[in-house]
Amino acid sequence: MGLVKPKKFLGQHFLKDLNIAKDIADTVDSCPSLPILEVGPGMGVLTQYLVQKGRKVKVVELDFESVDYLKENYPQLQEDIIESDFLKMELDKIFDNNPFVLTGNYPYNISSQIFFKMLDYKDLIPCCTGMIQKEVAERIAAGPGSKTYGILSILIQAWYKVEYLFTVHEHVFNPPPKVKSAVIRMTRNETTDLGCNEKLFKLIVKTTFNQRRKTLRNSISSILDKQNPLSADPIFNKRPEQLSVEQFVELTNRVEDALKNK
Template sequence: MKHTPRKRFGQHFLTDTAVLDAIVRAIDPQPGQALVEIGPGLGALTDPLLARCERLTVIELDRDLAARLRRRTQLQVIEADVLTVDFHELSRQQGQRLRVVGNLPYNISSPIAFHLLAQVEAIVDQHFMLQKEVVERMAAAPGDKDYGRLSVMLQWRYEIENLFEVPPEAFEPPPRVDSAVVRMTPRPEPADVDVALLGELVAVAFSQRRKLLRHTLGRWLEARGFGGHFDVQRRAEEVPVAQYVALAQAVASPSTRPEKTAPEGAVRVR
C-alpha cells in the first residue's frame, strides 16, 4: 500500500539504509528488553529493531499506519498521540523500564521531550532523530550560543550525547532542515529538586538573554525574599546547570525564606 506523507503529522520517512543501520547499532537492542518506538511510520526502523529484539511496542497517531502495523504479530500497537501516553503504566505492563526510540515529528519534539522528562523514572534510555538545531540546544554547554532553557531542563536529569548528523536526502519527503540522532540517558542519582520551580527559574533567567541576570532572575529572587547568595552579574548562558539546580534547591529551602534570618556570613543576591 502506498502512503502519502501527511503534513499535519510532520511525516518525513527515513529511507537511507546506512543511517538506519547506524541508528540500530547505537541503540543496540537486545532480546527481552522493553522497546517502545514513537512514530514508526512505514516501519523502516521497526523492522531492523524487531530483528534484534523480537517484540516491540509502537505508538502511532496516524490511523492508516496503525492499521497496517497491527498486521504484524510481534508488535503491540498503541494508536494515540504520544503526549497522552502514560509511560509509567506502560512500564508496569512490561514489567521493566523502557527503552524509547523514534524519528520524532519535529514540530512537537520539545513537548515530547518534556512529556518523557515527567516520566523519566520509567525509562532506561532514549534514542531520537530530531532536528539538528534542537539536538545542539539539548547538548549545548554553558557559554555556547545554543545553551538555553532546553539545555538546562534536560541536562539536570539526562546525560545528552549528540551521536551523528543526518542530511535531508535520507528522508522521503526530505525535510527543509538537517537532522541529528541523540542519546538521552537518565542520570542514576539526579539532584532532588522541585522541577516546576526549576522550570520557572530557568524560564525567567533566559527571558532576556542579552541582559545581565540582575535585570531578570535577580528581580525574581528579590521578589521571593531570597536570602542566599547567587551572582547575578552574569548572563543566563554563563551559568552551569548545576548552579541553576542548586539555586532552585536554595530558593525552596526554609533557610532562605524572608521570615528567616540569614546565617552569619551569608551573601545576598548581588
Template sequence: MQMHKLFYKKKFDQHFLKDQNIAKKIVNYLSFKNYNTVVEVGPGLGILTQYLLANPSNHVFLIEIDKELISFLKRKFFIPKNQILHKNFLKWNPEEIKLKNFAIIGNFPYKISSQILFHILKYYQYIPECVGMFQKEVAKRITSYKGKKTYGILSVLVQTFYEVKYLFTVTEKVFFPIPNVQSAVISLKRKNEIIYCNQNMLFQCVKIAFNQRRKKLKNSLKFFNHIPNFHKIPFLNKRAEELSVKEFLKLTKEIEIRK
C-alpha cells in the same frame, strides 16, 4: 517511493526515513542495558521497527498517531495488538500499561520534537535511555553547553537528567518528502545522580532565566525577589547562558531554601 507517497500526510509533519543503513545504525545505538523494552514514537512505515524486532528478546511498543499507519503496521509486523498504540505520544502515560523501565526511540516530527523531550523528562524515572532523530538545529541546542549561543532551556533541562551525545548528522536526501533542513541523531542516557532540588522550581527558574537571557539573573528572576535575602543568592550577577547545569541546580536550591 510509492509506499511513502501513499501514506504521506502533511498534517502529521511526516518525513519518512528511507535509508536502511541509517535506520540500522540508529537502532544499534540503543544499549539495552538493564532493560529489554523499547517504545518507538512515530514508527511510520516501520523502518526502525524491523531492526528493533530483529532481536526476539526485545519487547517493542509502537505509538503512532496516524490511524492508517496503525493498520499498515499491524499487517506488516507480528506484534501483539496491545503493543501497537493509536495515540498522541504527548498525551501518553506509560503507567496506563504499567511500563516502568523502557527506552524511547524515534524519528521525531520536527514541529513537536521539543514537546517530545519535555514529555520524556516528565517520565524520566522510567526512561533510562533515548535515541532519536531531531532537526539538526534542535540537536545542537540539546547538546550545547554554557557560553554558547545555542545553550538554552532544552540544554539545561535535558542535561539535568541525562548525559547527552550528538551521534551523527543525517542529510535531507534520505527522507520522503525531502525536508529543507538537515537532521541529526542524538542519544540520552539517564544520570545516576539524585536531583536534590524541587524539579518544578528548576523548570520555572530555567525558563524564566532564558526567556530574558540578555538580562542578569537578578533582573530576570525578580519574580523571586520578595523572598528573604534574595540578594545573597549566588550567580545573580550572571546571565542565564553563563551558568552550567550544576549551577542552575544550586541556584534553584538556594531559592527553595529561602522561600
C-alpha cells in the same frame, strides 16, 4: 495497501536510507534487554530493525494510515501497535510500570514536547534515542556559554548524559525536510535527587531563559524582588547561559531560602 503518503500536518518525513535506519535502531543497544517503545514508526523503516533485537517492541502511531500499513506488514506486532497520541499517553501503563527504552524518528513539530514528557517519566526511561531536527539536538547537547544552551539543555542534562551521535542530511527523506537532522542518545545519569526544589528549579530555568539577554537580576525579578539582599550577589550579574546545571541547583536553593526569609 500501498505506501503511506507523508502528511505535513503530522510533521512526517519518511526516512528512505536503510543503512541509517539500522544505525538508529542500533542506538538502543546501549540499554540491552529492556523493552522498546517506538514513537511515530510510520511505515516501519526503523521498526524492522528493532524487532530483530529479540526484545519486546511496542509502537505508538497517531496516523491511521500508518497504523493500517503496520498491521498489514508487521503481523508480529498486531497486539503491540498503539493508535494514540504519545503526548497524551500514561507511559507507566505501557510496560506495566517497568523501565523501557524510548526511541523513534520523532516528528519535528513536537520533539521538544516528547522530551519534556520523557522527563516526567525519567525513572522509567533510562535510555532515550532517536532522530530529531539538528538544531534541537544541538540545543539538548549544548554546554554553558553556548548560544544554543537553554531550557532543554539544562532540564535534560540535569538527569541524562547526552550524546550527539551523527548528522543526517535532507536527501534521505521523503519529502526532504528543509533542515538537517541528527541522531542523539540520552542515558540517565546517577542523579536521583537534584538537591533542590525541582518545581522552583524548573521555574527559574524557564523564567531566566525566556529573557536570556537580560542579567539574572532582571530576568528573575518576577520570582525574587530586586530589593532582596540576595540579588546583590555577583552571580546575578551573569546571564542564564553562563550557569551550569549545578549552579542553577545552587541558585535555586539560595532563592528558596531568600523567599522563606523575606
